Amino acid sequence: MTDTLTRPHSPPVPGPGAERRASLLATMAGAVLLIVAAAVPALTDFSTTYLMAYVLIVALLGLSLHLLMGLMGTFSLGQAALFGTGAYAAVVVSEDVGLDGAIGFVLVAAIGALLGLVMGAVTLRVSDLYLALTTLAIGYILENVVRNTDWLGGSQGLTGFYITFFGRSLDDPRLLCWIGLGVLTLFMIMISSMRRSKIGRAFMAVRESPIAARSIGVDARRYKLLGFAMAGAFSAIAGALYSAWSLVVNPSVFSIDLTLSVLAIAIVGGLRSMPGILVVAALLTYFRNSAADFGVADYVLLVYGALIVLSLRFLPLGLGGLTGSRAVARVRRLVAHRSRSRGGGRA
Amino acid sequence: MTALLEATGLIRRWGGLTAVDRVDVSVAQGSLHGLIGPNGAGKTTLVNMITGVDRIDDGRVRFQGDDVTGLASHRLASKGMARTFQTSQLFEDESVIDNVMAGRHGHIRYRFPHTLFYTPRVVREERGHRTEVYAVLRELDLAEDAHRQVAELSYGRRRLVELARAIASQPTLLVLDEPAAGLPGSDVDVLGDVLRRLRDSGYTILVIEHNIGLLMTICDRMTVLSEGKVIADGVPAVVRESPEVIEAYLGRNDDA
Ligand SMILES: Nc1ncnc2c1ncn2[C@@H]1O[C@H](COP(=O)(O)OP(=O)(O)OP(=O)(O)O)[C@@H](O)[C@H]1O
Ligand SMILES: [Mg+2]
Numbered sequence: 001m002t003d004t005l006t007r008p009h010s011p012p013v014p015g016p017g018a019e020r021r022a023s024l025l026a027t028m029a030g031a032v033l034l035i036v037a038a039a040v041p042a043l044t045d046f047s048t049t050y051l052m053a054y055v056l057i058v059a060l061l062g063l064s065l066h067l068l069m070g071l072m073g074t075f076s077l078g079q080a081a082l083f084g085t086g087a088y089a090a091v092v093v094s095e096d097v098g099l100d101g102a103i104g105f106v107l108v109a110a111i112g113a114l115l116g117l118v119m120g121a122v123t124l125r126v127s128d129l130y131l132a133l134t135t136l137a138i139g140y141i142l143e144n145v146v147r148n149t150d151w152l153g154g155s156q157g158l159t160g161f162y163i164t165f166f167g168r169s170l171d172d173p174r175l176l177c178w179i180g181l182g183v184l185t186l187f188m189i190m191i192s193s194m195r196r197s198k199i200g201r202a203f204m205a206v207r208e209s210p211i212a213a214r215s216i217g218v219d220a221r222r223y224k225l226l227g228f229a230m231a232g233a234f235s236a237i238a239g240a241l242y243s244a245w246s247l248v249v250n251p252s253v254f255s256i257d258l259t260l261s262v263l264a265i266a267i268v269g270g271l272r273s274m275p276g277i278l279v280v281a282a283l284l285t286y287f288r289n290s291a292a293d294f295g296v297a298d299y300v301l302l303v304y305g306a307l308i309v310l311s312l313r314f315l316p317l318g319l320g321g322l323t324g325s326r327a328v329a330r331v332r333r334l335v336a337h338r339s340r341s342r343g344g345g346r347a
Numbered sequence: 348m349t350a351l352l353e354a355t356g357l358i359r360r361w362g363g364l365t366a367v368d369r370v371d372v373s374v375a376q377g378s379l380h381g382l383i384g385p386n387g388a389g390k391t392t393l394v395n396m397i398t399g400v401d402r403i404d405d406g407r408v409r410f411q412g413d414d415v416t417g418l419a420s421h422r423l424a425s426k427g428m429a430r431t432f433q434t435s436q437l438f439e440d441e442s443v444i445d446n447v448m449a450g451r452h453g454h455i456r457y458r459f460p461h462t463l464f465y466t467p468r469v470v471r472e473e474r475g476h477r478t479e480v481y482a483v484l485r486e487l488d489l490a491e492d493a494h495r496q497v498a499e500l501s502y503g504r505r506r507l508v509e510l511a512r513a514i515a516s517q518p519t520l521l522v523l524d525e526p527a528a529g530l531p532g533s534d535v536d537v538l539g540d541v542l543r544r545l546r547d548s549g550y551t552i553l554v555i556e557h558n559i560g561l562l563m564t565i566c567d568r569m570t571v572l573s574e575g576k577v578i579a580d581g582v583p584a585v586v587r588e589s590p591e592v593i594e595a596y597l598g599r600n601d602d603a
Binding site: 091189197200202213217 | 400420425430431432436437439441448449452455461465472473513516
C-alpha cells in the first residue's frame, strides 16, 4: 500500500514567484491593450466606435455575471432587472435631479447596489433554480411597474433626454467609449484585487462548499448580499451607459433577451475569466450586429442558446478556461479520470 | 482541568429515530478527546450539533464558559471552534495555499473597501497571514504542495489540507470527524502522531474515530456512543474494560 500522507515525488509546480511574474505580465499586457483600445475611437469611423461602445456596455454586464456566477457561484437571471433600473435611473438622475454624470453615475451605482441587495435578500433562503426564477421574476415585476408608470413614459419609454459627463454630452460615442473603457478597467481592477483578498476567498468558500465556508467563520449570507450589491452597481452603470448610447429607454431594457445574451457571453467566455468574457462580448456583439448580413437575424437567440449548451457540455469553464495552468491541470485530471474509469477501477 | 466544552442532555431526532439521545460530553482544556462508536451511533450528528451545523432539539452546549446553544456555525467558528468533515469539504479547484488561507478568515482585520484597490494594508496583512499559513503547511509536510491544486492531491493529503485549514484558524477547539477514514494503515499512524503533536503544542481536540485501536493509544479521554447513547466515558484504560464497550464492539464485525 502506498503511503499517501507523505509527499509523492512529483514535478514542481510554479511557485509564488512565477505567479507574480505572470500577474505582472498580465498587467502590462492589459495596459497596452487599454491604450490601443482607447486609440480606436479616435482613429476609426462613427459606426465602429458606436459598436465598440455597445461591446463595452455588454462587457460590463458580463463582469457582473463573472462576479455572481463565476466567483460566488450564484446562478442569477436578474441582470436585466439591474441593467434596466440603471438605464431609467440615469435618465431620471440627469433630467429630473439635474446631476451631471460624473456625480450622477455614482448615484446610479448606489441605486443598483440597493436593488442588488434587495435581490440578494429576497433570494437568501432559496437556492439554484428557485433563485434564478426569483431574480427573473424581479425583472418582470419592474418591467410592468415601469410600463404602467406615466412619469417614466409608460410603454413608450423616455426619449429626448441627454446625459452629460463633466458637462460634455454623451451622445458622442467616442466619449462614451472612453468612459466605458475607464469604468471597465476600474471594475476589472476592483474584481481582481478583491479576488486575491479574504473577500475573494470567502466567495470561493461560499461557492465551493457553503458548509465549509461557515465552518471557517464566513457568514455566507453576508457575502451573498455583498456580491449581489456589487453586481447590482456594475449592471446599473452598464444600464446608465446604455441609455446614453441608445438615447431611448423603454421597458424592453428589462427583457429576458438581454439577460440571455449576457448569460451566453459569460458562459462561453468563461465564468471565471474576465479576458474570456471581454473577447466573447466583442465576438457575439459583432455576430449579432451583422446577423442580418449573414441572413440569420431570426436565429440569433437560437445561436446563443446553442452556444450556451455546447459550452456547458464541452467547455464548462468557457473559452477563458482553455488558458492558465489550472485549466490545463483540470483537463489532465479529466483525462486521468476517464482512463481510470475505462480501466474499470474505482476511484 | 476545566472543561472547555460542555454539552449536556443533547437530543436530536430524525423522524422516529433518536440519533442522539440525552448525550453529555465534556472536553477538558488541552486534552485529546476521542469520540467513538459503531456505524450510525450518532457521532457525526452529535458533533454537528456542537459545531452549529445541525439543529439541537434539546440540551445545552457551553463553550469557554458561555452558553452557545443554537449559535450559527460561523459564529461558533469565530468564537474559536474549527472542524473537519467526514466527507471532505475542500475547495477542490483551488490551490492548497488558498484553501488554507481561507482558514485565516476570522483573523484578517482589513475590510472590504481596502480590498477593492489592494491597498498596502492588504498587502501587508496578506503577507503576514501567508507566513503563518506556511508554518502550518510545513508542520503537516504540505509546504511543497502549496501551489498545487487540491484536486490533484492524493486522498490522504487532501485530508491533511482540510486539517491544515482548520488549524490555520488557530482554534481553541479542534473538532475532527474521522480524519483517518479511508487511509491505509501506515498513514493512520502518521496521523496519530500529528494529532498527538498538536495536543502537545496546546490544542484541545475532539476527534471522532471508528478505529478504536488508534484512539486507545493517543487519547487522554474518550466517550463511547452506541445507538445515540453514551455507553462509556473515561480514560482509555477504563473504557477498554467496560462490558458495554466490549459488547458493542464484539457484537458487530467492524472492518475499520
Ligand atoms: N439527515 C439525516 N436524516 C435522517 N437520518 C439521519 C440523518 N443524518 C443521520 N441520520 C441517522 O442518524 C443516525 C446517526 O447518524 P450519524 O451520521 O450521526 O452516525 P455516525 O456515528 O457518525 O456514523 P458513521 O460512523 O457511519 O459516520 C443514523 O441512524 C443515521 O441514519
Ligand atoms: Mg459519521
